Amino acid sequence: MSSRSQAKTSSPQGDWFSAAIGRTRFVVLIAVIAVLLVAFSLFLQGTWVALETIYETWRDMLLRREQSTTGELAVEFLEVVSTMLKAVVFYIIGVGLYSLFIRPLNLTSALGVETLADLEQKVVSVIVVILGVTFLEHFIRWQEPLETLYFAGALALAGGALVFFQHVHKGQGSDLQQPESKLRARRELFERGNEQREIKERDVQRAEDATQAKLEGRVEGSQGGEG
Numbered sequence: 001m002s003s004r005s006q007a008k009t010s011s012p013q014g015d016w017f018s019a020a021i022g023r024t025r026f027v028v029l030i031a032v033i034a035v036l037l038v039a040f041s042l043f044l045q046g047t048w049v050a051l052e053t054i055y056e057t058w059r060d061m062l063l064r065r066e067q068s069t070t071g072e073l074a075v076e077f078l079e080v081v082s083t084m085l086k087a088v089v090f091y092i093i094g095v096g097l098y099s100l101f102i103r104p105l106n107l108t109s110a111l112g113v114e115t116l117a118d119l120e121q122k123v124v125s126v127i128v129v130i131l132g133v134t135f136l137e138h139f140i141r142w143q144e145p146l147e148t149l150y151f152a153g154a155l156a157l158a159g160g161a162l163v164f165f166q167h168v169h170k171g172q173g174s175d176l177q178q179p180e181s182k183l184r185a186r187r188e189l190f191e192r193g194n195e196q197r198e199i200k201e202r203d204v205q206r207a208e209d210a211t212q213a214k215l216e217g218r219v220e221g222s223q224g225g226e227g
Contacts, residue, residue, distance in 0.1 A: 028101040035094035042087030050080045078137045085130045092122050104197040109185035117169060124162050131159045 053076045092111070096119040099108035113119050135155050138148050181203065188194040 025101045028097055032094050032098045032102070035090050035097070039087045039090035039094060042083055042090065046080050046083035046087060049083065050077070053077065053080065074140050075137050078133055078140070082130060082133045082137070085126055085133065089123055089126050089130070092126065093119070096122070099197075104199060105195055106185040106189040106197045107195065109197050110182055110189055112182060121166060121169065124166055128159050128162050131155050131162075 053073075057073060092113065095105065096108055096113045099105040099113065100116065100119070108114065111122065113122055132155075135152060138151050142148065185197060188197070
């Protein structure tokens with residue numbers, strides 16, 4: 001009887017402490033807000049630069065009868081693309097952290113971001129694209145070929161390391177990362193306007209079956225992920 005009463009008295013305290021520890025996850029909201037503010041700032045900055053570039057280009061061509069070279073225009077617009085891609089990186093991180101720690105969203109499920117591993121994969125993919133766009137800017141300028149070659153080598157090392165990282169961690173994402181789950185999330189998001197994602201029992205069962213199949217070696221680790 002004494003052990004039972006002791007268990008009963010200790011259980012509420014343990015539940016209270018566990019609940020308090022669990023609610024510390026809301027501190028992630030600070031990072032989410034900060035990262036999303038950075039993303040919105042970059043989106044606005046990219047939009048402003050794009051509008052300014054378009055305005056100056058047409059003004060010079062129509063009023064001053066001056067036409068910018070194709071290379072200069074390409075570099076300026078590639079800078080806009082680079083800024084937008086950087087904004088996308090911060091945006092994915094922000095919504096990904098919110099969905100992982102605060103409340104699941106159909107948006108992240110539609111993007112295939114359901115675990116930290118998925119978030120890493122998406123961010124690395126966009127960073128590789130940013131590296132390619134950055135090199136394209138330098139290649140179009142072609143001011144100093146030797147430095148461009150060195151720059152290409154540095155980007156190749158960095159990009160190669162990131163691609164190798166993706167290859168090593170391929171298939172280590174969420175078991176819920178199923179094609180049908182993505183399509184269902186996209187339908188809920190874009191057709192019905194439901195932002196919050198509902199985790200149904202069939203999704204949990206599917207994840208359990210996929211995990212058991214992997215443990216038994218009946219399927220590869222990458223199966224059940226994004227095809």
